[in-house]
Amino acid sequence: MAHFEIENTPYSYDESRHSYFHGLSDRVKRMRGEGRLSPEVLYRIRKYFRIKNIYHSNAIEGNVLGVGETRQVVELGLTITGKPLKDQAEARNLSHAIDFLEDLAGQTRYPIVENDIRQIHSLVLDGIGEAAGAYRSVPVRISGSQFDPSPPESIGAHMQEFGLWLGKVSTPSPDSFASVAGLLSAAVAHTWFVTIHPFVDGNGRVARLLMNLLLMRHGYPIAIISKEDRLRYYDTLEASQSTDLTPFIVLLGECLEESLEEYEHAAREQQEQTEWAQSLAQKFTEPEKVRAQNEYEVWKNAMELLKSYLRQTVGVFNELADYGNVYFKDFGSLEFEKYLALSRGESAKRTWFLRVDFRRSDRSARYLFFFGHGSYVLRERCSVTLHVAREEPQNSYNYERLDNVTAQNVPDLLEIGYEISKERFVERKRSGRASVGKIEDIGRRFFEEVVAKHFRT
Numbered sequence: 001m002a003h004f005e006i007e008n009t010p011y012s013y014d015e016s017r018h019s020y021f022h023g024l025s026d027r028v029k030r031m032r033g034e035g036r037l038s039p040e041v042l043y044r045i046r047k048y049f050r051i052k053n054i055y056h057s058n059a060i061e062g063n064v065l066g067v068g069e070t071r072q073v074v075e076l077g078l079t080i081t082g083k084p085l086k087d088q089a090e091a092r093n094l095s096h097a098i099d100f101l102e103d104l105a106g107q108t109r110y111p112i113v114e115n116d117i118r119q120i121h122s123l124v125l126d127g128i129g130e131a132a133g134a135y136r137s138v139p140v141r142i143s144g145s146q147f148d149p150s151p152p153e154s155i156g157a158h159m160q161e162f163g164l165w166l167g168k169v170s171t172p173s174p175d176s177f178a179s180v181a182g183l184l185s186a187a188v189a190h191t192w193f194v195t196i197h198p199f200v201d202g203n204g205r206v207a208r209l210l211m212n213l214l215l216m217r218h219g220y221p222i223a224i225i226s227k228e229d230r231l232r233y234y235d236t237l238e239a240s241q242s243t244d245l246t247p248f249i250v251l252l253g254e255c256l257e258e259s260l261e262e263y264e265h266a267a268r269e270q271q272e273q274t275e276w277a278q279s280l281a282q283k284f285t286e287p288e289k290v291r292a293q294n295e296y297e298v299w300k301n302a303m304e305l306l307k308s309y310l311r312q313t314v315g316v317f318n319e320l321a322d323y324g325n326v327y328f329k330d331f332g333s334l335e336f337e338k339y340l341a342l343s344r345g346e347s348a349k350r351t352w353f354l355r356v357d358f359r360r361s362d363r364s365a366r367y368l369f370f371f372g373h374g375s376y377v378l379r380e381r382c383s384v385t386l387h388v389a390r391e392e393p394q395n396s397y398n399y400e401r402l403d404n405v406t407a408q409n410v411p412d413l414l415e416i417g418y419e420i421s422k423e424r425f426v427e428r429k430r431s432g433r434a435s436v437g438k439i440e441d442i443g444r445r446f447f448e449e450v451v452a453k454h455f456r457t
Contacts (some may be wrong), residue, residue, distance in 0.1 A: 014246040028178040054094045059227040063087045082105030086446045097123040105216035111167035136200045158196045182218025187249045223255035232331045246397045302418040324360030343383040365454045366391035382417025409453035
């Protein structure tokens with residue numbers, strides 16, 4: 001696939017995604033023009049986004065505080081008994097760093113410089129890290145990654161180069177509001193920074209803050225990479241080490257879409273000084289919450305059982321196959337709040353669950369299973385279901401739902417649901433029919449059809 005080079009950076013992206021990025025840009029411009037990104041709306045949900053941002057950014061790094069506990073520590077200044085003091089300090093620190101970030105976001109005449117990055121890092125690790133604000137003097141390895149960050153003796157030069165580029169792209173002109181270039185700059189800033197990995201600790205949190213700082217300066221809302229997308233996030237960063245930013249920018253775009261949907265929700269509701277999270281809580285009485293939680297646990301266990309079976313099938317397949325391999329990629333589970341949102345039919349960005357990659361010599365087929373609203377056929381039986389998508393075209397990082405793929409080599413399986421009340425799986429096929437099925441049968445047919453349709457000849 002042809003790639004567009006991102007000017008003055010080592011990165012590029014697949015040209016097939018260019019129209020998608022323009023669509024995001026146009027959507028933000030249209031919302032601002034229609035007053036749906038007015039100061040009143042922004043103020044109304046600012047506190048909600050702050051807590052959500054702190055919670056997810058810290059959770060990605062292993063922080064154990066929940067959303068409510070994060071709110072108590074940040075907004076009420078409470079100390080939570082039984083929770084690590086370090087995790088509570090991380091929540092307070094990130095809140096202070098966001099204060100500094102919001103101040104910087106409004107000073108668009110002044111470029112972001114290296115000293116600003118050091119200041120952000122100092123706030124993130126205040127009282128936690130001994131070297132807050134100081135570049136590392138030792139080599140580091142990133143757990144689970146094949147990539148080696150810059151050696152300590154190169155960090156100064158690499159950060160100087162990065163800082164010069166950052167200064168140029170962080171002072172946008174008035175006519176570059178919500179531009180594609182601004183979106184790309186935010187993605188580059190994040191990836192380039194974590195590639196250098198200038199600090200011993202806190203690089204991920206600083207990178208996400210820099211990304212959102214550039215988004216805000218260029219007229220976009222912030223993008224929150226959620227805890228649920230942690231494994232996919234790491235996967236996109238690993239892919240970006242080859243200089244191809246396509247997977248990361250696609251993830252960033254989906255996170256922006258989710259933010260825009262929440263801004264639109266706030267604008268429609270026009271609830272003065274009321275957070276979106278409060279309106280969410282009011283929709284459920286306590287007994288309904290308990291019931292929903294119980295249903296979620298049953299549903300989640302069923303989904304994990306399905307995942308386990310597919311993972312085992314991949315293992316057996318690889319043991320028996322003489323040529324080629326199948327790879328299983330786990331992207332985590334759907335958390336309760338997102339499950340609730342999807343079950344009520346609310347907008348939610350695509351949440352990846354797992355991917356199965358089939359490869360043999362020059363042929364490959366990537367199938368993605370992601371959570372979404374139940375289709376019309378399954379909606380009455382299963383409110384949240386797994387949809388199946390395929391990478392189209394090959395090596396493009398673009399996944400199309402099988403419902404929308406018209407090629408001849410498409411498996412029959414389009415959607416999997418779990419009927420909680422009857423404790424059974426149901427599947428929707430290309431014929432449009434829904435039928436009850438055992439995990440083993442659903443998985444076996446899927447694997448057989450993929451092999452037959454892609455690799456028989």
